[in-house]
Amino acid sequence: MPITDDAELPPGLALAWSLPVKAGKLGRKPSQSVEQVVAAAVELADADGFAAMSMPKIAQKIGLTANAIYRYVRSRDELLVLVAEAAWGPAPELLPDARDWRAAATIWTRAMLDRCEVHPWLCDLPVRGAPVTPNLLGWAEAILKVLTGAGLTPGEAIACAFLLDGYARQLATTRRDVRESTATSVQSAAVTKFLEPRLQELGYSVLAAMMAGNEYTDEVVDDDVAFGLERILDGIDVLIATKR
Template sequence: MGQSQSIFQRPQRGTRGPTPGHSREEIVAVAIALADADGLAAVSMRAVAAKLGTGAGSLYRYLSSRDDLLELMADAVIGGLEPFPQAADPIDALVLLARRQLDVYRRHAWLTEAVQQAKGFGPNGLAYLDHCLGVLAPVRCSTTAKFEAVAMITGVVSLFARPQPEGLSFAAIDLSPYANLAAAIAEASSGARPAPQDAPDLFERTVRGLLAALLHG
């Protein structure tokens, strides 16, 4: 029966076997350190157990599978979003939260993949969702639109958290067959239309634009 429950609903450890030598929090912390250093592929029950100085089988007193571990890892780092930033305007508050979320996703490059594999919400994920809905409470739109807005923030964060390619250049390419591209590159290179110094960056413009379209569209 316990196997059908979410890892967050199950006891910290099984009732059988010797007294545990580690806590679930210790196991998750080691797994996070492995993922931060070498990516999610480096996280296995055997690798985590080796770091803890125990056998892989002992971890099954706390977890039923690697999937359980990934869900615990994701929820643990999502807890880094608290305390949630505050602002009087709901859009401003969510932009601030999105920036903090982006910082968390960049510190833990594996998080996007882990979240995509998650089958449910942990306590930190639920606290995040609850906070977002509280921020959006004064906004007059459907509940569906609010859920969509929260989901899209995470989508934008995941996109911007990816490493950006470096050294991309059109300098060695003949752009004469591509009139629109050539004109755009020439204008950008000339600095004919410099961006205002106080203009929001692309991340903020994207988040604000999506929220405005979903919540006030």
Template sequence: MTDAPELPPGLALAWGVAERPERAPRRELSIERIVAAAVEIADTDGLGAVSMARVAKSLGFTTMSLYRYVTSKDDLLLLMQESVIDVEFPPAHEPADWRAELREWALVTLALYRAHPWVLDIPITGAPLTPNNLRAADAGLRALRSTPLADEEKIATILLVNGYTRNAAALGRDLDRAATEDDGAAAAAGLADTLRALVDEVRFPFLRPLVERGSYIAQTPGLDEVDDVQWGLDRTLDGIAVLIEHRAAGAPHAGDDDAASVTPSGTDPGSRELAEEAAARARTYAGDPRVKKAAHRRKDAERQVREARKRLRELEKAEQAARQAEAEAARQAAARAARD
């Protein structure tokens, strides 16, 4: 039997195979207490507030005392993430129902991000290697156990769904923060009115109707007819369902020798050519000097339009001020005439 490879300090701590300090300054200090204190700080004040010094102070120890247990702040962040990912996923469905199970997996993941939004700020440096991270991945793969997807496709699927939940949680957090700072509905209403004045039908022909109807920015948060997060998750699952149907019908898996000849849809033989044509067109559009020159002229014209509109608004304000001054002068003249 060969020995297990030596792990970096943070991973060794996460797996519980790191050596515990033999001589601790005070016996009540532990890795678990350090991580719990750091999580509490992050939950309250965000990830930026977490430092070895602040964690040590909250526990009543010196900063150097913590380094007997956690060798670096990066290791502490890894252990904090590992701590909050220690959640239970719903049990498997019998019979297997990949869509229901993957939806549950996504919603548990989303709830975790919402409960501890600072997790979203921890940089991703590679594949998850800690026990609880791997348990989460295992639960996602379990949801796909009944599907005909290849191993690589199953991994790509849970990465896709997890990426969606991360993005949804981050966007929700940022929008909530902005609403709190800007007085919520009142700010949204004011911004909607501003957009109506700025978003014209010439530069934004397809956005303008949404702005006019108030669809682009909801003025009453929480009363939207569509739950954007649930809607997006359903559409993501719809796309996965199409792939599963094609695989069940015998379409080659990603990585198969003849998979390159299969279109993304798996059924339309012309869609591959269309995709290649679209990619070539996009590359040409982005790199063609004539396109760039025309785009520059367009931007210059738009700038001149904005400046003209700005001057027009200034003239309108000047006109309004002049009218008000005229009215005030007339009022004062009438008052003097009445006194005389």
């Protein structure tokens, strides 16, 4: 395959498509590969979060000098494109029956949540625009086929896909932040004892009743995920019904 001149392409795009690209003089023969650099970045982020994914730390992890890592990826922006592609991975298999689009959309959205459970730092990656790399395009194509198959136009389908994508990312971020928080839970005896009379004094009767019934919590449980997702799908269902 001929070497691609990617000077006018976004960082990392040609590499994400496994195309050979023009490079500067590398000096000694490379001892590692782009795949090894990306794998090391993912391991660091999985262990210590997004901030740990620095070029010097990655270089050290795989035995390169701080400068030598730029033989493989030319910038951190390029690295982040490749890391996102690797961590999201292939799109989930969805149900082909257009009449059951809700089940397929649920599988897709929950698959996003699952990927963010495996790699909690995924939600910290900057979103640079519409997907252009193979795996991310696969995720987009999967949900767009489901929604257009249910009767939506491509424009309507992509707007609804944004809703589902945003819901999954926001929930994943909230779950992670609560899980990693060192703050005392609102359900602790001390916090409850402190807040209950103050809620009553302020006239916050709904919150007071929820706290008294142990229903006021900082956890995001699966019932919460399902409830919110069902409401989004109900809205999309109304739009689909108008098309009929």
